[in-house]
Amino acid sequence: MSLPLPAAAGATRPLVIAVDPSLTSLGIAGTDWAEALRPRDTGHMRLSWLRAEVYDRTRAADLVVIEGPAYRQQHQAGHHEAAGLWWMIVHDLWRRRIPYAVCPPQQRSMYATGRGNAGKGEVRDGVRRLFGVECDGPGRYDQADAVAMAALGAHWLGYPVTTVPASHARALAGVAWPAQTPAVAR
Numbered sequence: 001m002s003l004p005l006p007a008a009a010g011a012t013r014p015l016v017i018a019v020d021p022s023l024t025s026l027g028i029a030g031t032d033w034a035e036a037l038r039p040r041d042t043g044h045m046r047l048s049w050l051r052a053e054v055y056d057r058t059r060a061a062d063l064v065v066i067e068g069p070a071y072r073q074q075h076q077a078g079h080h081e082a083a084g085l086w087w088m089i090v091h092d093l094w095r096r097r098i099p100y101a102v103c104p105p106q107q108r109s110m111y112a113t114g115r116g117n118a119g120k121g122e123v124r125d126g127v128r129r130l131f132g133v134e135c136d137g138p139g140r141y142d143q144a145d146a147v148a149m150a151a152l153g154a155h156w157l158g159y160p161v162t163t164v165p166a167s168h169a170r171a172l173a174g175v176a177w178p179a180q181t182p183a184v185a186r
Contacts, residue, residue, distance in 0.1 A: 013159050014062035014184035018103075018149035019054055020142045021067060021086050023078055026050055027142030028057055031131065031150045031161045036139020047081070051088050061098050062184045065153040066090060067145060068102040068176070099178040101156070103149050107174040111155075112148040114167035123148060130168075131161050157184060 013031075020027035023046060026037040037053050039046045058064050066089060093100045106116035112126035124135050124144035131151050135143035151161045156172055 013154070014157050014182065015060055016063045016065065016150045016153040016157065016159075017058050017061045018065040018146040018153060019058075019067065019089060020145040020149070021050075021082065021089060022142055023050075023082055023085060025139040025142045026054070027139060027144070027146035028054065029133070029143060029146035029150050031147070031154050032133060034133055034135055034143035034147045036137075036142050038139060043081075047085055047088065050085060051092065054089050055092055058093065058098060062182050063153050063157060063178070064093055064098055064100040065103050065149040065175070066093075066100055067108060067149060068104045070105050099180065099182045101153060101178060102176040103152065104174060105145075107171040108145055108148045108152065110174075111152045111164070111168050111171035112144070114165060116171075120144070127151075130164060157182065 016031060018029050024038065028035055028037060037050060039049050041049060066086070069083065069086065090100065109118040109123050110116040112118070112123045112130065118126070120141040124141055127133055127135060127144040127147045131147055133147045135147065152171060152175065154161055155164070155169070156175070156177060
């Protein structure tokens with residue numbers, strides 16, 4: 001596996017936004033910030049609000065990394081609606097020609113901790129330790145997941161947030177990156 005080369009000194013960092021889609025606490029982050037979007041409504045109003053909020057926050061993104069489906073959860077309540085939200089977000093990105101990557105949950109955990117099966121608290125601790133982003137309060141795990149994916153995307157583009165051990169960097173190989181590399185890469 002060849003890893004991206006580091007960016008030239010003084011190069012402007014690309015805007016990488018990551019989305020951890022959820023109907024109750026959607027995590028959205030860059031490499032140095034995070035928030036959890038917690039809708040008050042349900043049904044169509046919830047989907048519409050979440051879609052609009054993600055749309056606004058990804059407007060100028062050079063790359064969006066979105067967490068892929070957790071197939072073991074497909075028989076849980078709300079799965080159908082959650083899948084709908086995922087496709088709405090991805091379709092909006094495609095329609096606006098914003099490159100996006102689909103990151104399996106295991107790869108996000110691996111990048112933050114070195115282990116694909118790390119728990120939510122471990123991912124949050126890894127995000128704080130590696131990237132210096134505090135994720136607290138309601139939605140803290142969703143925020144941490146999004147920060148880890150944003151950092152993973154920045155690394156793939158050749159702008160790693162920090163040096164990560166090889167055990168973490170191997171997560172790059174398991175992500176479905178866009179077929180066409182964004183112009184800001186390397």
